[in-house]
Amino acid sequence: MIFSKRFAVFVLRFLALGASISATTIMITSRETVEVLNIKFEAKYTNTPTFVYFVLMNAIASGYSLILLFFPAKNKFGHFILVLDLIMVLLLDSSISACLAIGQVAKKGNSHAGWLPICGQVHKFCDHAAIAVVAGFVASILYFIIVLYSIHNVMNLFTLKN
Amino acid sequence: MASEGVEKLPEVGHEQVPVVRSKVDWLVPVLRLLAFFATLSATLVMALNKETKTIVVATIGTVPIQATLTAKFQHTPAFVFFVVVNGNASLHNLLMLVVNFVWKKFDSKGLVPLAIASLDLMNVVIVSGGVSAAAFMGQLGRDGNSHARWNKICDKFETYCNHGSGAIIASFIGLTLMISISTISLVRLRNTYNKIVLNSSVGV
Numbered sequence: 001m002i003f004s005k006r007f008a009v010f011v012l013r014f015l016a017l018g019a020s021i022s023a024t025t026i027m028i029t030s031r032e033t034v035e036v037l038n039i040k041f042e043a044k045y046t047n048t049p050t051f052v053y054f055v056l057m058n059a060i061a062s063g064y065s066l067i068l069l070f071f072p073a074k075n076k077f078g079h080f081i082l083v084l085d086l087i088m089v090l091l092l093d094s095s096i097s098a099c100l101a102i103g104q105v106a107k108k109g110n111s112h113a114g115w116l117p118i119c120g121q122v123h124k125f126c127d128h129a130a131i132a133v134v135a136g137f138v139a140s141i142l143y144f145i146i147v148l149y150s151i152h153n154v155m156n157l158f159t160l161k162n
Numbered sequence: 163m164a165s166e167g168v169e170k171l172p173e174v175g176h177e178q179v180p181v182v183r184s185k186v187d188w189l190v191p192v193l194r195l196l197a198f199f200a201t202l203s204a205t206l207v208m209a210l211n212k213e214t215k216t217i218v219v220a221t222i223g224t225v226p227i228q229a230t231l232t233a234k235f236q237h238t239p240a241f242v243f244f245v246v247v248n249g250n251a252s253l254h255n256l257l258m259l260v261v262n263f264v265w266k267k268f269d270s271k272g273l274v275p276l277a278i279a280s281l282d283l284m285n286v287v288i289v290s291g292g293v294s295a296a297a298f299m300g301q302l303g304r305d306g307n308s309h310a311r312w313n314k315i316c317d318k319f320e321t322y323c324n325h326g327s328g329a330i331i332a333s334f335i336g337l338t339l340m341i342s343i344s345t346i347s348l349v350r351l352r353n354t355y356n357k358i359v360l361n362s363s364v365g366v
Contacts, residue, residue, distance in 0.1 A: 047309040050298045079349050086283065086344065093287045094294030101240035101295035102302070106310070112237040113303070115312040147283065151276070151348065 005153055010069065012146050017065035019139035020092070023132050024058040027051060030128035034121055043118075043125040050102045051129065057095040058136055061088050061143065085147045092140040099133045191262055193343045198255035200336030201289070205248040208296075208329035211235045213322040233315070233322040240299040241326070247292030248333055251340065254285045279351050282344040289340060293333045300326055 027045050034041045045051040064084065071081075106126065109117035119126040213233045218226045235241040258278060265274045304323060306314035316323035 041309075043309070048307065049301065053298075079352060082348055082352065083345050086286070086348070087341075089287055090290045090341070094290040097243075097291035097295040098298040101243075101299050104239055105299075105302070105312075110237065112231075112233070113312075113315050115310075118310045144287070148280075151279065151283075151351070 009146065009149060009153075012142060012149065013065050013069055016139055016142040016146060017062055017069065019135055019142055020058045020062040020065065023135035023139055024055055024062060026135060027055050027058070027129065027132035030125055030132060032122050032125035032128075036121060041121060043122040045129070048102055050098045054095040054099050054132070054136060057091045058139065061092055061139065064088055082147070082150050085143065085150060089140065089143045089147055092136065092143060096133060096136050096140055099129075099136070103129065103133065190343055190346055191259060193339050193346075194255050194259045194262070197336050197339035197343065198252055198259065200332050200339060201248045201252040201255060204329045204333035204336060205245055205252060207325055207332065208235055208241060208248070209245050211241075211322060211325045211329070213319050215318060217318075231318075233319045235326075238299055240295040244292045244296040244329075244333070247288055248336070251285050251289045251336065254281060255340075258282070275347070275351055275354070279344070279347045282340065282347055286337070286340045286344050289333070289337050293330060293337055296326070296330050296333070300330060 030043075030045055032043045034043070045055060068081070071077075103126075105115060105117075107117055107119045109115050211234070214230060215233075216228050216230045219229045220227045235245065258281070261274070261278065268274075300323070302312065303326075304314060304316045306312050
């Protein structure tokens with residue numbers, strides 16, 4: 001029973017590692033150059049600090065997962081790892097939320113502020129960034145499941161009735 | 163025998179038990195009260211954030227044409243999300259503050275600490291999403307984005323921007339407090355159930 005729990009956590013962490021690494025790489029490689037009326041538009045992820053933040057958070061989360069995959073399961077750092085897991089979920093969720101906010105402005109614009117939508121001109125970049133955000137969303141959900149699973153493992157509900 | 167071992171603190175003298183208990187028990191309620199005030203103020207400041215400005219757009223002859231522009235928080239979905247999330251978090255903090263003192267009468271299965279810890283966890287995650295979205299939208303409003311040809315708006319609507327940044331700072335403070343509350347609750351949960359497992363295994 002202990003082995004199956006360790007195996008489940010290992011598989012979850014492995015999937016989360018894959019999701020966050022793919023989110024990082026997809027966002028880094030999203031780049032598009034468009035020529036409109038002899039003006040060159042180049043859309044990179046570094047144009048917005050939001051996407052840079054997204055890449056940074058996913059890189060931190062994947063590094064953390066990579067280190068934790070090789071940790072022995074029964075150690076005395078259990079509390080610390082739980083808190084770090086919570087912090088990772090926090091950071092990932094905040095990066096996703098910020099990307100969604102900026103993406104919404106890019107797709108629909110904001111008529112009150114006079115901001116025109118740019119996804120019409122650089123739609124390949126927009127799609128690429130959207131795929132990266134989806135991968136980041138999957139990574140965020142997986143990390144959340146890991147935290148819930150850790151809390152569930154901490155207590156066995158059937159020992160409560162005493 | 164195993165159930166009695168859970169209630170006592172390990173290896174303290176019989177006179178010292180009430181002192182240690184009461185020193186630790188007030189930490190989480192105080193933090194919750196502060197977090198409640200922080201998120202409540204963030205909600206209210208952002209919800210009442212509005213600025214109207216009349217600017218001269220053009221001049222025909224000698225008659226200036228004026229346009230009235232309003233900056234409201236509803237114009238930006240990120241700020242709407244921010245208000246909703248902070249309202250939810252302040253309500254959650256208030257409820258948990260009340261539950262903290264009265265849960266012992268209603269709990270027959272011992273699930274209430276787990277419920278409190280899980281709800282805390284979810285609220286922390288959601289509040290972090292709201293704060294981060296509002297902060298990045300605020301940064302966009304303050305600095306604009308030259309690559310996307312988006313002009314900054316904070317030089318025209320200074321009061322709006324200042325109130326917004328005040329609300330975001332208050333929410334960040336509330337978020338920090340909620341993170342510490344959640345961490346303390348999770349660590350205590352783990353300690354309590356480690357003790358249960360230890361005592362029940364020792365008893366067996």
